[in-house]
Amino acid sequence: VCIHRVRLCSSIRFIKSKYVCGFDKSALKFSHQQRLFRTSAVSCGQIVQFKLSDIGEGITEVTVKEWYIKEGDSVSQFDNICEVQSDKASVTITSRYDGIIRKLHYNLDEIAYVGKPLVDIEIDASKGVAPEEDVVETPPMSHEEHTHQEIKGHKTLATPAVRRLAMENNIKLSEVVGTGKENRILKEDILNYLAKQTGAILPPSPKAEIIPPLPKSETMPAAPKDKACKIPVPVSRPIVFSGKDKTEPVTGFQKAMVKTMSAALKIPHFGYCDEIDLTQLVQLREELKSLAQIRGVKLSFMPFFIKAVSLGLLQYPILNASLDESCQNITYKASHNIGVAMDTEQGLIVPNVKNVQVCSVFEIASELNRLQSLGSAGQLGTSDLTGGTFTLSNIGTIGGTYAKAVILPPEVAIGALGKIQVLPRFNGKGEVFKAQIMNVSWSADHRIIDGATMARFSN
Amino acid sequence: MVLQTLKNCLQLSCILRTPKAGFRSTTSRSLIIQSVSTDVYQNLAVEDWIHDHMNLENRQVLFLWRNSPAVVIGRHQNPWQECNLRLLRQKNIKLARRRSGGGTVYHDLGNINLTFFTNRKKYERMENLKLVVKALKALRPQLDVHVTDRYDILLDRQYKISGTAAKLGRTTAYHHCTLLCNADKFVLSSVLKSPYKGLKSNATPSVPASVKNLFEEDSSLTCEMLLDAIAEEYAAQHQIDHHITLINPADETELPGINNKTKELRTWEWVYGKTPKFSVSTCFNMVYKDSVLDVKVDMDVKHGRIEVCNIDLPEQWLPAALCSELMKSLTGSKFCPNETTTLATTLLRVCPQDDELHSKWNLLCENMRMLM
Numbered sequence: 001v002c003i004h005r006v007r008l009c010s011s012i013r014f015i016k017s018k019y020v021c022g023f024d025k026s027a028l029k030f031s032h033q034q035r036l037f038r039t040s041a042v043s044c045g046q047i048v049q050f051k052l053s054d055i056g057e058g059i060t061e062v063t064v065k066e067w068y069i070k071e072g073d074s075v076s077q078f079d080n081i082c083e084v085q086s087d088k089a090s091v092t093i094t095s096r097y098d099g100i101i102r103k104l105h106y107n108l109d110e111i112a113y114v115g116k117p118l119v120d121i122e123i124d125a126s127k128g129v130a131p132e133e134d135v136v137e138t139p140p141m142s143h144e145e146h147t148h149q150e151i152k153g154h155k156t157l158a159t160p161a162v163r164r165l166a167m168e169n170n171i172k173l174s175e176v177v178g179t180g181k182e183n184r185i186l187k188e189d190i191l192n193y194l195a196k197q198t199g200a201i202l203p204p205s206p207k208a209e210i211i212p213p214l215p216k217s218e219t220m221p222a223a224p225k226d227k228a229c230k231i232p233v234p235v236s237r238p239i240v241f242s243g244k245d246k247t248e249p250v251t252g253f254q255k256a257m258v259k260t261m262s263a264a265l266k267i268p269h270f271g272y273c274d275e276i277d278l279t280q281l282v283q284l285r286e287e288l289k290s291l292a293q294i295r296g297v298k299l300s301f302m303p304f305f306i307k308a309v310s311l312g313l314l315q316y317p318i319l320n321a322s323l324d325e326s327c328q329n330i331t332y333k334a335s336h337n338i339g340v341a342m343d344t345e346q347g348l349i350v351p352n353v354k355n356v357q358v359c360s361v362f363e364i365a366s367e368l369n370r371l372q373s374l375g376s377a378g379q380l381g382t383s384d385l386t387g388g389t390f391t392l393s394n395i396g397t398i399g400g401t402y403a404k405a406v407i408l409p410p411e412v413a414i415g416a417l418g419k420i421q422v423l424p425r426f427n428g429k430g431e432v433f434k435a436q437i438m439n440v441s442w443s444a445d446h447r448i449i450d451g452a453t454m455a456r457f458s459n
Numbered sequence: 460m461v462l463q464t465l466k467n468c469l470q471l472s473c474i475l476r477t478p479k480a481g482f483r484s485t486t487s488r489s490l491i492i493q494s495v496s497t498d499v500y501q502n503l504a505v506e507d508w509i510h511d512h513m514n515l516e517n518r519q520v521l522f523l524w525r526n527s528p529a530v531v532i533g534r535h536q537n538p539w540q541e542c543n544l545r546l547l548r549q550k551n552i553k554l555a556r557r558r559s560g561g562g563t564v565y566h567d568l569g570n571i572n573l574t575f576f577t578n579r580k581k582y583e584r585m586e587n588l589k590l591v592v593k594a595l596k597a598l599r600p601q602l603d604v605h606v607t608d609r610y611d612i613l614l615d616r617q618y619k620i621s622g623t624a625a626k627l628g629r630t631t632a633y634h635h636c637t638l639l640c641n642a643d644k645f646v647l648s649s650v651l652k653s654p655y656k657g658l659k660s661n662a663t664p665s666v667p668a669s670v671k672n673l674f675e676e677d678s679s680l681t682c683e684m685l686l687d688a689i690a691e692e693y694a695a696q697h698q699i700d701h702h703i704t705l706i707n708p709a710d711e712t713e714l715p716g717i718n719n720k721t722k723e724l725r726t727w728e729w730v731y732g733k734t735p736k737f738s739v740s741t742c743f744n745m746v747y748k749d750s751v752l753d754v755k756v757d758m759d760v761k762h763g764r765i766e767v768c769n770i771d772l773p774e775q776w777l778p779a780a781l782c783s784e785l786m787k788s789l790t791g792s793k794f795c796p797n798e799t800t801t802l803a804t805t806l807l808r809v810c811p812q813d814d815e816l817h818s819k820w821n822l823l824c825e826n827m828r829m830l831m
Contacts, residue, residue, distance in 0.1 A: 088625060108735070249791055255792070256788055256801070260808050260809055349801050380800065380801075382803070382824060
């Protein structure tokens with residue numbers, strides 16, 4: 001039984017590491033002979049040595065700088081094979097054949113020689129060696145009705161691989177718009193054409209959607225409706241979808257976020273939401289905006305909210321506290337370092353404005369400007385990003401009304417601000433007026449904060 | 460001026476749009492084009508676009524461009540080895556990676572860039588550079604300029620005023636070079652000096668050279684004059700009118716697909732991620748309170764990301780668990796100061812809330828940042 005298994009292995013290394021102790025030399029010799037027996041299915045093609053072609057300027061050697069393919073990959077004519085460099089010139093080498101890469105003759109940074117083999121490509125035996133130039137005219141094929149050769153009296157340019165793809169999908173090349181050089185039809189053009197046909201949305205966005213195959217009428221349960229109402233049976237189309245799942249490791253900053261959010265999950269959150277009438281604030285900001293501009297500061301609503309939070313924290317300092325790991329001690333922080341959630345390319349970062357309790361709205365606004373420009377340049381420093389005691393997330397700038405924000409440890413509370421909406425409200429006299437309403441959603445650590453405190457703070 | 464630009468752009472679209480007649484294009488006259496943009500990424504994208512979309516079977520193109528301050532590294536180079544990234548970020552100087560090979564250069568508005576596009580077979584760098592020298596000598600006969608066998612142009616036999624690089628594709632090729640007219644030499648020399656120690660890689664190294672501006676030799680020279688002289692010589696040699704067509708690299712209708720190319724050139728994955736594998740092996744001192752600590756760092760960086768990270772700290776200075784947490788988190792993250800800062804400060808949230816611990820952690824992270 002063991003010998004049988006050995007025979008099926010296509011790699012001598014595998015045999016050596018796992019079975020050698022159980023066998024004597026004769027068994028190994030036997031397996032040596034069997035080494036050439038391949039179990040892979042596609043193996044009857046012709047191996048062609050693709051040589052490095054002339055670079056020009058009398059150059060005879062180049063350095064291999066990057067491989068675009070690896071052994072086992074399938075390539076089409078004109079696909080990029082590798083990048084080589086010679087004396088300040090970077091050269092992209094493209095494949096002349098369709099086939100499977102069987103061997104790379106050089107490693108990275110090795111010297112490759114013009115005229116010597118660069119890669120070995122296994123070409124499909126049934127097709128033979130592909131010609132060196134573009135295929136402009138192909139001999140009449142049995143699927144002629146599907147692979148139209150001419151568009152408006154001009155020949156269509158497409159590689160054999162692309163033609164095969166079109167044929168496999170019953171596509172007339174004449175109906176496909178070519179976006180390659182000289183209107184050559186590329187693989188992407190066929191895929192786009194297919195996408196339009198099936199209505200599927202194809203990548204580059206990974207969030208592609210597939211239209212599920214429609215159920216056949218026989219499998220539907222007997223309808224209790226009357227048979228006079230005939231449901232038209234949709235024609236099921238062959239679903240062609242060539243998107244692929246993409247898996248990436250969670251790295252760097254995302255990994256840190258995973259840790260933080262997992263820790264945050266341990267905090268028992270409770271939420272409290274309310275609606276705030278900002279009509280007067282909107283007016284005030286309008287009046288102050290130009291004044292701030294003169295002083296070189298862009299004034300948004302955030303500085304007001306930040307200051308308001310700080311004033312509230314003076315009355316309810318427990319919201320500016322921190323609970324230690326063992327839940328034994330509460331540390332009331334003296335400084336109000338209000339964090340402002342910022343959406344950047346990397347993700348969510350939270351720089352904070354230090355000591356808001358002693359800052360004016362204008363000072364907060366200018367500090368916020370500084371943090372925002374550093375944030376978008378990706379240059380926030382350590383001190384800007386640490387030491388926060390309370391966080392505000394102005395998600396309303398993107399949209400939304402209510403949110404359930406997650407507290408950022410080691411803090412104990414967070415506020416999410418929705419967008420400002422113009423809504424009808426009743427005033428003290430029972431009259432309807434135009435109000436500027438914003439919703440705020442607070443989350444707090446229920447181990448040390450109670451609902452009443454949160455509600456009063458919010459008020 | 461605007462109308463002229465418009466007229467020029469319209470002319471270009473007629474020329475660029477190759478008719479559906481197959482291989483032969485009806486116009487086979489060479490072309491001189493100039494970019495209206497000084498954005499290095501947009502201009503590099505134009506090169507890409509011409510390389511990918513223009514039919515150069517029977518014609519050649521000269522592309523003239525200038526950039527606002529930027530450092531441009533070659534395709535296979537390591538930005539950490541080539542320039543002072545810290546200084547670049549401080550001074551808001553852009554960093555770009557071009558698709559051609561060769562070394563690192565500093566561009567500003569006092570430097571002009573010339574790209575000679577031909578089909579693959581007609582790729583001939585020496586001819587192009589001789590054309591430039593001929594143009595310079597026609598403009599100022601007393602200039603002592605000549606081409607070296609390294610494809611540099613030297614002034615007075617010692618100062619480099621032009622560097623060259625090239626890109627060859629399947630059917631087209633381009634050769635581009637710089638020409639120093641009136642660039643800021645002080646900034647040039649300070650940004651092209653790397654402060655990063657302990658880097659080991661197979662990336663193409665730059666060959667430093669003493670440079671000089673043509674302006675220093677003859678203060679009447681301006682970039683415009685140089686561009687004009689070169690265009691005139693090119694026109695003469697290619698038997699076309701001395702006419703420069705202006706192009707706008709942001710115009711998607713003129714150059715369909717150009718904005719995607721520009722976007723790609725700006726991505727971190729292209730600028731930093733294409734750096735060939737390298738390792739960092741260095742040590743630094745940290746001053747904490749009254750003591751000086753020795754820290755040894757070893758990292759392997761591939762595709763711009765830290766593959767392996769090892770930080771050797773004096774024992775007990777930081778709890779071992781924290782130190783290993785830092786190393787684990789850095790593994791897989793970008794070799795980038797910003798990423799390190801956000802990562803480190805985020806991790807701080809789940810550390811014990813101890814001021815001393817926090818200041819030690821911050822000190823260590825600050826120093827790690829400095830390596831990037």
